[in-house]
Amino acid sequence: MDIQELLKGAVLIGKGKQGRVYKLASDRCIKIYSDEQHAQMEYMSYCRAEGSPVIPKLYEAGPNYLIMELVQGASLDRYLKKKGAMTRSDTERILFIIHEMIRLGFTRIDAAVFHIFIDQDQPTGKVIDLVNSYTKQYHIPLVMFKGLSKLNVLNSFLTHVKVLDPELYQIWANYLMARSERYGKLQVFDE
């Protein structure tokens, strides 16, 4: 695969700590890593999670790149900023992703709001950036909570979780209540 040839005219759509992502076609993109080890780590994550509806399809892997499905829709932060509220069905989509992460054996049950994509035309949301999904250890999605808190929807999210998934709610609530100084007073705990 001649990467330089492939990248001619390709538009850069994102940049993170590990790589750059270019759009190749309406349905696919390429992520190029500056460190081959990160390419290996993310490739391994894609292999272990293969077939899940919450991750992009993987088309091709090379020593320093992955070619994958271009996820449609908007990242959760952009989606919520535009919408201005967290609905029950948005919460259901997020919970489905969390339960998929658990089912797939991720050790990092967390994702930044800009790594979660929601497309209203699709039944499930998707999560991207799987470099550390099986290496970092996080059992409570604190990065996601922080993102939702910044967007002022953490309270409404947890209010929906309380109804939709009481068991998970209890685990999260215990954790957050013990750290209320960091997350502010959450209305949902007063009810």
Ligand SMILES: Nc1ncnc2c1ncn2[C@@H]1O[C@H](COP(=O)(O)OP(=O)(O)O)[C@@H](O)[C@H]1O
């Ligand atoms: N499959 C994809 N579909 C659509 N956008 C993507 C996809 N993969 C990455 N992006 C965009 O590129 C950005 C950087 O990709 P990411 O995987 O987070 O790289 P890094 O590991 O360097 O953080 C993402 O935040 C997102 O905006």
Ligand SMILES: [Mg+2]
């Ligand atoms: Mg990233």
